[in-house]
Amino acid sequence: MSRIGKKPIPLPGGVKVQIGEQMEVTGPKGKLTVPIPQGISVEQDKGVLHIKRADDEQAALHGLTRALAANAVQGVSGGFTRELDIVGIGYRADVKGKIATFTLGYSHPIEVLLPEGVEMKIDKQTHLVLTGHDRQLLGQVAANIRALRPPEPYKNKGIRYTGEVLRKKVGKTGAGGK
Numbered sequence: 001m002s003r004i005g006k007k008p009i010p011l012p013g014g015v016k017v018q019i020g021e022q023m024e025v026t027g028p029k030g031k032l033t034v035p036i037p038q039g040i041s042v043e044q045d046k047g048v049l050h051i052k053r054a055d056d057e058q059a060a061l062h063g064l065t066r067a068l069a070a071n072a073v074q075g076v077s078g079g080f081t082r083e084l085d086i087v088g089i090g091y092r093a094d095v096k097g098k099i100a101t102f103t104l105g106y107s108h109p110i111e112v113l114l115p116e117g118v119e120m121k122i123d124k125q126t127h128l129v130l131t132g133h134d135r136q137l138l139g140q141v142a143a144n145i146r147a148l149r150p151p152e153p154y155k156n157k158g159i160r161y162t163g164e165v166l167r168k169k170v171g172k173t174g175a176g177g178k
Helices: 056-077 135-148
Strands: 016-019 022-027 030-035 040-045 048-053 080-087 092-096 099-103 110-113 118-123 127-132 158-161
Touching: 016 040, 022 056, 030 056, 040 056, 048 056, 056 135, 080 135, 092 118, 099 135, 110 135, 118 135, 127 135, 135 158
Parallel strands: none
Antiparallel strands: 016 022, 022 030, 040 048, 080 127, 080 158, 092 099, 099 110, 118 127
């Protein structure tokens, strides 16, 4: 039985939900749509959303739909944040409007166009704070930025998520130790 699917979703003030073929969630941060699969129904009463399924064949989709709906409600009301750190001598980032420029030890700077709905702030040129209302898009942009220079295992230089625990490998030992 889906435990996640049964949990009700409280609607904060200022969030409006329209239910049809898709569920449209509108709030102060923006507007998101959540697909509703066959056999899943969404009911709204007294500021709470309930996700229900027709039978046990939709058990996997039940929890998925509830999680997507909860992320949409949280996104349009409060938004999401993803933080990254740049580690390495000479590695830094800069943002102008929707274009982020990274200097990551390559022979050229790398420019990344931020999609609509994702904002980036930079602290001290090495701490990135990404914010947005769409959790999936925000996570994908953060993963794309991390992939520009993932942390390498010997010196841990590169771009990592804040708080990410990395395993450091031991390098070569001294040469000629007979």
